[in-house]
Amino acid sequence: MTAPDGNGPLGTIAAEVYQYSASSGWQEIAYDFVSSEGDFSVAALETGTYRVCFDDLGSNYLFECYDDASNVGNATDISVTYGQQTSGIDAQLSSGGSISGRVTAPDGNGPSGTIAAEVYQYSASSGWQEIAYDFVSSEGDFSVAALETGTYRVCFDDLGSNYLFECYDDASNVGSATDVSVTYGQETSGVDEQLGPDGFDTDECSTAAVTLTNLALDAGSHRYRSTQSINAGDNVQVGTEAALILNAPNIRLEPGFRVVRGGQLVVDAITVTCPTEANMPDDSKLKNASLGSVANGPTLLSASVLLTDMDALPAWIQERLNALGIDLEPVASTLLDTEGHWLILESTQALVTSDANQSSDIYRLDLLSNQLSLISACANGQAGNGPSRAPAVDATGELIVFESTADNLVSGDSNGVSDIFLHDIAFRHTQRLTEAEYASAHPGIDASGGDVVFDQQAPSGLRSVQTRNLLDARDYRTLSLAETPTGAALDNHHPVISADGRFVAYLEETVSEEAQSCQVHVFDRSIEVYHRQACPEALATAGDSVRPRFSPEADTLLWSLPGQAEPIVLDNPLAAGHLR
Structure with a gap:
């Protein structure tokens, strides 16, 4: 394997061997790291047909498969016979296109601290998503390579607190940034930016737990920090010209939180120290959280409590469910937030009018607002046309995975078996994670x-x-x-x-x-x-x-x-x- 200049490749390159199965498609089964001279060898393979791809674990070269394919589905088959070596699986990697530029501080010199030059690409389903980055040097230079031909946007994120989050060209968020065109094999240079000082339109820091409510940010950059936790939700909206930065050891985005396309949200779960008592917030939009105690960073990785015996639910939650008309008898399992903020239910009871499938469905109950959401729903809000079961959830309660035999939760589901789905509460989006010919089940x-x-x-x-x-x-x-x-x-x-x-x-x-x-x-x-x-x-x-x-x-x-x-x-x- 060689780099574009014909020499051995730079960095760490994995030569990955894939094998096909009817149930899972092409799956990686073995790999070897390419030497600095460009050689690799993957042994212990049975007689059969394989495909090989080359994955740069850094960001110098494009992902590539033998022979000159951009993905494993289009790669060339390689036949292996037991006891024999199949040689000559050579490839010349490509750097693709690149974006480079210089970042300066307000005084015109190189920036201090750690600045990430982040490259974003647009998709109709997810909006602008970060796909690559490079750290800016002390002189201010950056270069992001291995980009396909296309349109990108570049933003500069200070991982400290010296400069405003900023996007090329003088935009406060990626939604209003300037497009940067990249051509395969060429460098797009001159993507320069002079960062502004840390002069947020709003900059609040609290030693108490903070909840953001009824907050409409239409423009500008707004930073909220807490030494304990931040809960953002209940009619909080980040507009198309606004940027919201949240810093705390524990951060939750509750139902009701919304980022309008073009708005910028930066969430960093980090230890926060407020500079002085004078910098603590005095704003009617901030209030102490009313439920639960919040510890430092590691509690972000706390697990929810799985209960299959509804009598084990705390009495106050049983009373809440009863008041909402939720019968515990049809509930197969629940996942309870350890801080008492939300509850995930798997139930055959139709808890909302859009649930008419007479099957098991997944619900999320916000225990702060009593908002009940049907998770196993189609794009039109109706329950899926088959049972959904076995939910699992991340620590924030925002990402819920479950299995379902419904074929109308997303478009294109025609395999006729259960699949694994992911629902993102914040973006109200359901994604199908498996597309195998046979059943996928029991997610975590x-x-x-x-x-x-x-x-x-x-x-x-x-x-x-x-x-x-x-x-x-x-x-x-x-x-x-x-x-x-x-x-x-x-x-x-x-x-x-x-x-x-x-x-x-x-x-x-x-x-x-x-x-x-x-x-x-x-x-x-x-x-x-x-x-x-x-x-x-x-x-x-x-x-x-x-x-x-x-x-x-x-x-x-x-x-x-x-x-x-x-x-x-x-x-x-x-x-x-x-x-x-």
Whole structure:
């Protein structure tokens, strides 16, 4: 493999080998890092057909597949024979197009601190989304490469607090920024910007928990900071010419929060120190949060509480649900925010007039405002035409994943089996995450909303456990094994991911004529170590109704069964304090 100049490539390049399956399409199964001379070799492959792609883990070159294809679907097949080497899989990487420029401080010199030059691209479904960045040098220079031909916009984000968030050319947000055209193989230079001082139109800092309500930002840059937490919602709108910056250890965007297309939202969950007492807010739009205590940063990764026995719900929530006409009998499970701000329900009761499918659906109840939202809904607001089950949620309660056999939640769903869906509360958008020929089920999501796990059925009826990164669609991996060392088939299902994303656990059942067994398989993704332990009898015979979760510290696994107040509790032997 060579760089555009014919020499060995710079940086870290992964040569990724893909194999096709009818249930999952092209899946990465192996890789090797390319040497500085450009060589790679991937061994231990069975006889079969594969495809190879080259992924720059930095940002020097475009993603490319053999032979001169932009994606694995259009790549050239490579035949491998057991015991033989298939050589000559060569590629010359391309830098694509690039954007470069110089950023200066108000005094005309290079900026101080850490400035990110962020490149945005537009899509009809998501608006302007950041796709690449480069850190500005101390002299003010930046260059973002590996861009396809197209139209982009560039913004400059001070990760400290010296300068205003600003976009090219002298715009306060990406929606009003100037388009930058890029041509494949060429550099678009002169994208220069002089940053303004930290002179926000609004700049408030509080040592108390802060809630933003009834706030309409039409223009300008507005920053709110808290040493504890910020809740933004209840008629808060960021207009097309406005930028809202939120800094706190714990930040929540509640239902009612809205960013109009063109508006700019910057959310940084960081430790905040207010400069002086005089800088604390005195604004009628700010008030202390009325529910829950807020700790420092790590509580952003706290897990919601899964309950399959409705009698275990706190009495005040049961009273609230009763007052809203919500019957607990049809509720299969709930996910309760540890701070008491929201509740996710899976219920067969039609709780809104748009739910007429007489099937199980997913709802979200805002416990601060009593706003009830149907999550498993089509674009027109009507409930889907099939049951939706097994919800999981991130720490903010904003990203909800669930399984559904409905084929009208999004357009183009024609596989006739259950899929995994992601609903984004803030953007009121539902996305289909799986498009396999066979059923996908039992999703989980980490607290940061970065990784999703689920089980995927194969033509044989057996299942595998897979992960998908929501920020990089190419990061899509199978974690489980297909068979034991003796060749017995394995059925892997009901996965769960820890709040910090480090651990994944699932049930691993051996399927053979000689014997059947059930084991709990725990995998530490950070060091790639696994542990198996035998399933307790109640878990081995639970069937499809079991619901797993990790404790907030991930030191225990809890397996909940319908109608049982107490879950089955197992130690996580790979967590700190349990290693032996």
